[in-house]
Amino acid sequence: MNTQSRTGTESRPPSRWLWFFQLASPPHAYRLLGLWRPWLLWPALLLMAVGVYGGLVLAPPDYQQKDAFRIIYVHVPAASLSLMVYVMMAVAAAIGVIWRMKLAHAVAAACAPIGAWFTVLALVTGSVWGKPMWGTWWEWDPRLTSELILLFLYLGYMALRGSFDDVQRADRASAILAIVGVVNVPIVKYSVVWWNSLHQGPSITVTQLDKPAIAGSMVWPLLLLLLAFVLYFGAVLCTRVRTEILQRERNTAWLSEIGVES
Amino acid sequence: MSLGDFLHMGGYAGYVWSCYGLTAVVLFGMEWSSQRRLRAAQQHARRRAQIAGSQS
Numbered sequence: 001m002n003t004q005s006r007t008g009t010e011s012r013p014p015s016r017w018l019w020f021f022q023l024a025s026p027p028h029a030y031r032l033l034g035l036w037r038p039w040l041l042w043p044a045l046l047l048m049a050v051g052v053y054g055g056l057v058l059a060p061p062d063y064q065q066k067d068a069f070r071i072i073y074v075h076v077p078a079a080s081l082s083l084m085v086y087v088m089m090a091v092a093a094a095i096g097v098i099w100r101m102k103l104a105h106a107v108a109a110a111c112a113p114i115g116a117w118f119t120v121l122a123l124v125t126g127s128v129w130g131k132p133m134w135g136t137w138w139e140w141d142p143r144l145t146s147e148l149i150l151l152f153l154y155l156g157y158m159a160l161r162g163s164f165d166d167v168q169r170a171d172r173a174s175a176i177l178a179i180v181g182v183v184n185v186p187i188v189k190y191s192v193v194w195w196n197s198l199h200q201g202p203s204i205t206v207t208q209l210d211k212p213a214i215a216g217s218m219v220w221p222l223l224l225l226l227l228a229f230v231l232y233f234g235a236v237l238c239t240r241v242r243t244e245i246l247q248r249e250r251n252t253a254w255l256s257e258i259g260v261e262s
Numbered sequence: 263m264s265l266g267d268f269l270h271m272g273g274y275a276g277y278v279w280s281c282y283g284l285t286a287v288v289l290f291g292m293e294w295s296s297q298r299r300l301r302a303a304q305q306h307a308r309r310r311a312q313i314a315g316s317q318s
Contacts, residue, residue, distance in 0.1 A: 041293075067273075067274045068271075068277055128281050236296050
């Protein structure tokens with residue numbers, strides 16, 4: 001690592017965050033994200049195949065919900081991702097505002113449409129699950145309502161971005177919305193605990209991974225699919241952040257150096 | 263268990279398969295559209311680089 005200080009004073013130690021800022025240089029990030037993507041995408045697809053097989057074939061039917069419970073394997077990962085992606089978007093936006101880091105803003109902007117789609121998936125699969133179990137497609141229940149607000153936050157974030165011609169102003173304005181909206185995340189997460197919700201409680205809890213609320217033969221496909229969704233999100237995010245970098249970079253001299261084809 | 267039983271999903275076939283189908287479509291769609299956008303941005307950047315190169 002280059003320890004030479006730019007100011008010329010030898011006393012200043014190299015920042016321990018240097019790697020972080022190197023990572024944030026557009027050409028470096030662009031190349032790195034391209035290298036990471038296949039390592040996220042293929043394991044994700046493999047885990048999905050195994051997880052879906054485990055969930056649809058190997059797991060026994062639930063004693064109450066019968067085979068309808070199998071919707072859990074797509075519903076829970078989608079819902080988890082809808083929250084995780086939002087937190088990531090808000091953290092990236094905050095880093096972008098605090099350190100004025102363009103790459104962080106690019107990550108936040110890239111997160112929004114992916115998170116919105118996961119939210120749509122969670123809402124629709126939940127609705128389809130609710131119909132046979134609760135007898136209704138929709139109920140203004142705390143969990144369902146707060147998840148719908150999450151969707152509106154994503155859509156609002158994207159609409160706000162789209163309303164600015166200047167990227168930097170769009171970054172700053174939308175970052176504030178993303179950061180403020182993060183209060184909705186714990187509300188979604190704990191709505192089933194705080195209020196008397198129609199929605200069932202959590203099947204797996206991070207602090208109690210050893211004793212999930214569902215049987216072992218049912219839980220491992222769920223954990224596998226959750227991991228698969230995270231990796232898949234990572235793969236899609238790589239592509240979208242690279243696109244953001246290209247769209248933001250006015251100076252494209254580095255493009256020919258690294259070969260824009262890859 | 264026969265294939266028919268499996269597809270029948272204990273009477274919940276419509277609910278279960280529509281959820282899995284929708285998830286597959288959305289996941290594939292987000293990957294596909296992201297790739298398409300990246301290709302478009304790359305082409306745009308390449309064209310810009312060419313114009314810049316021809317001017318200097």
